Amino acid sequence: MSSEPLLNLHDICKSFYMGKVEVQALKEVSMSIANGAFVAIMGQSGSGKSTLMSILGCLDSPTSGSYLLDGIDVSGRSDNALAEIRNRRIGFVFQSFNLLPRASALRNVEMPLVYAGTKPRLRRKMALAALDAVGLSDRVSHRPSEMSGGQRQRVAIARALVNEPSLLLADEPTGNLDSHTGEEVMSILGDLHADGRTVVIVTHDAQIAAHCQRTIRLADGEVVADSVAGSEHRLASAAG
Amino acid sequence: MILGDNLRIALDSLLANPLRSILTLTGMAVGIGAVLYVVVLGQLTQQRINERLQSLGSNILLIRPGYSRMHGVRTAASVNTLKWDEARELLAESQVINTVVPTFSGSAAAEFKGISWSTRVTGTTPGYARINKEVLSEGRFFNDEELRRRARVCVLGATVRDKLFTGVEPVGQTIVLKGSRFTVVGVLTPKGESWSNPDDQIFAPLTTVQARLYGVDYLSGIMAGMQRAADFDEALFDIENTLRRSHRLADDAENDFQVRRQDLFLSTMRDTNRDIARFIILIALVSLLVGGFGIANVMLVAVTERIREIGVRRSVGAKKQHIMVQFLTEAMVLGLLGGAIGVVGGALFNRVQLGSGISVPWDWVGYSFGICAGIGAIAGLFPAVRAANRNVVEALHYE
Numbered sequence: 001m002s003s004e005p006l007l008n009l010h011d012i013c014k015s016f017y018m019g020k021v022e023v024q025a026l027k028e029v030s031m032s033i034a035n036g037a038f039v040a041i042m043g044q045s046g047s048g049k050s051t052l053m054s055i056l057g058c059l060d061s062p063t064s065g066s067y068l069l070d071g072i073d074v075s076g077r078s079d080n081a082l083a084e085i086r087n088r089r090i091g092f093v094f095q096s097f098n099l100l101p102r103a104s105a106l107r108n109v110e111m112p113l114v115y116a117g118t119k120p121r122l123r124r125k126m127a128l129a130a131l132d133a134v135g136l137s138d139r140v141s142h143r144p145s146e147m148s149g150g151q152r153q154r155v156a157i158a159r160a161l162v163n164e165p166s167l168l169l170a171d172e173p174t175g176n177l178d179s180h181t182g183e184e185v186m187s188i189l190g191d192l193h194a195d196g197r198t199v200v201i202v203t204h205d206a207q208i209a210a211h212c213q214r215t216i217r218l219a220d221g222e223v224v225a226d227s228v229a230g231s232e233h234r235l236a237s238a239a240g
Numbered sequence: 241m242i243l244g245d246n247l248r249i250a251l252d253s254l255l256a257n258p259l260r261s262i263l264t265l266t267g268m269a270v271g272i273g274a275v276l277y278v279v280v281l282g283q284l285t286q287q288r289i290n291e292r293l294q295s296l297g298s299n300i301l302l303i304r305p306g307y308s309r310m311h312g313v314r315t316a317a318s319v320n321t322l323k324w325d326e327a328r329e330l331l332a333e334s335q336v337i338n339t340v341v342p343t344f345s346g347s348a349a350a351e352f353k354g355i356s357w358s359t360r361v362t363g364t365t366p367g368y369a370r371i372n373k374e375v376l377s378e379g380r381f382f383n384d385e386e387l388r389r390r391a392r393v394c395v396l397g398a399t400v401r402d403k404l405f406t407g408v409e410p411v412g413q414t415i416v417l418k419g420s421r422f423t424v425v426g427v428l429t430p431k432g433e434s435w436s437n438p439d440d441q442i443f444a445p446l447t448t449v450q451a452r453l454y455g456v457d458y459l460s461g462i463m464a465g466m467q468r469a470a471d472f473d474e475a476l477f478d479i480e481n482t483l484r485r486s487h488r489l490a491d492d493a494e495n496d497f498q499v500r501r502q503d504l505f506l507s508t509m510r511d512t513n514r515d516i517a518r519f520i521i522l523i524a525l526v527s528l529l530v531g532g533f534g535i536a537n538v539m540l541v542a543v544t545e546r547i548r549e550i551g552v553r554r555s556v557g558a559k560k561q562h563i564m565v566q567f568l569t570e571a572m573v574l575g576l577l578g579g580a581i582g583v584v585g586g587a588l589f590n591r592v593q594l595g596s597g598i599s600v601p602w603d604w605v606g607y608s609f610g611i612c613a614g615i616g617a618i619a620g621l622f623p624a625v626r627a628a629n630r631n632v633v634e635a636l637h638y639e
Binding site for chain 2: 054057059060079080083084086087088092094098099100102103111112114115116120159163
């Protein structure tokens with residue numbers, strides 16, 4: 001593991017306005033996650049874990065605080081800069097897969113490369129390789145509707161992997177799957193971690209979190225626990 | 241992001257909703273088709289008028305008697321002031337007028353074997369046939385000898401021939417005009433429809449018509465032929481000079497005659513026609529505008545339907561401009577496809593309606609595509625901007 005953490009959050013705050021009422025979704029959250037880590041972020045709904053996931057994934061900017069990804073300060077970046085960071089450094093896996101229904105598995109996986117400006121031929125090659133990595137070489141021209149839930153989520157993982165991101169962010173990746181396929185998906189994520197990738201899973205499910213090396217618990221917008229390999233202790237700034 | 245990707249996405253989404261796409265395309269196609277049809281129709285009319293203008297020639301001036309005015313008050317009816325002598329004088333004095341053809345027209349009933357046809361009798365000189373480029377379908381025009389001796393000969397316009405003679409060769413027959421018997425010596429080829437049908441006319445020597453039929457010594461008009469159309473101003477000067485002196489008009493009196501170029505009347509027609517054509521094109525363009533609103537509407541729906549897709553694309557790295565260009569491309573594809581259908585449909589409709597000899601107005605096909613792409617772009621702009629500015633997180637969780 002490298003000495004420089006991949007993610008470094010310092011005093012991240014995020015507030016929304018619900019009508020005229022200000023809601024603080026995140027209150028001075030600080031954490032760092034090392035390169036190659038396998039981390040679960042847990043919490044009840046309303047705990048702020050989805051907001052944290054949006055900020056980690058550069059889908060949203062924090063109201064205050066700093067967030068370093070790969071040593072780059074991404075807080076307060078322009079919309080275009082964030083899009084580029086998402087494109088090159090982050091891969092998303094969503095609960096509801098979020099595949100384009102009319103596009104084949106191959107087209108879905110190619111999508112990040114389209115925005116990266118990769119040439120069509122190379123795009124195809126890389127997408128095929130990513131589909132092969134999740135064991136879907138025989139489903140490249142199928143549409144999402146022609147695949148099972150587990151297969152769809154594997155397509156989504158292939159899409160998340162295709163641009164070789166530094167961070168793989170999974171938001172309840174097994175939420176729409178039965179326990180058996182859920183296990184399959186988790187084992188794929190585990191393999192990716194074993195290959196040296198940084199995987200962060202946002203979940204409310206303790207069983208899923210149990211696959212991870214480290215679990216960060218959120219409640220009411222604050223980190224309440226940070227446990228490594230089962231032994232729970234208070235969060236220290238250099239954890240991980 | 242390359243054009244090909246956007247086109248593929250656009251076509252894909254159009255195919256996803258075939259009925260909706262077809263309806264939107266139809267709106268656009270009808271607009272473009274209408275524009276093309278109206279343009280071709282306008283051009284065709286212009287062309288016909290131009291052809292007629294060419295056959296008339298722009299170097300003929302028409303002099304007609306008018307009213308004399310002094311200080312804005314009409315002083316005398318002067319329909320009988322124009323004389324043959326003045327025509328001769330004009331020819332002698334002007335350097336630029338090389339032909340004068342006097343005419344006198346009156347109405348008369350022409351009779352042949354119990355058939356009567358009310359028509360116009362025009363007395364003139366043989367020069368009339370030359371200056372007007374008349375072509376005879378049968379016989380000949382009357383000559384100077386017949387003019388000199390007030391011969392009772394006549395030449396029929398095509399309409400008169402058709403009305404009076406059915407199954408009979410007219411040349412050599414005798415018709416009766418105002419009680420006098422005239423021998424038909426020739427028949428003119430038809431000149432075609434005009435405001436006053438030029439074919440519904442009988443021509444006879446001026447001397448005969450003036451003395452024998454109407455008993456007058458004045459003219460209803462003089463045609464003055466110039467060598468070159470460019471000599472118009474000088475010819476006008478000569479005409480005014482000669483006629484004013486001859487009519488003894490005071491210096492402050494207005495002309496008691498009118499001069500106009502024969503082609504100007506038609507030119508005015510042409511200009512009017514062009515204005516009408518432009519107006520109709522404008523109306524057709526409005527229907528294109530309506531088609532544009534159709535595109536805007538469909539694009540707004542498309543954006544709403546695909547908020548989730550927008551979120552997904554943004555999450556994997558699409559910038560705002562990528563999303564915007566994607567939806568703009570889709571709108572423009574709608575516009576251009578509609579335009580293409582309209583061009584093909586319009587061309588076919590033109591062929592059916594106006595005949596196969598009609599050329600495709602390529603310049604307008606070009607404009608049409610420009611207009612379609614433009615309308616597509618403008619119609620798609622607002623939906624596209626809305627799509628691009630969606631909050632990514634909300635879009636991803638949009639149900």
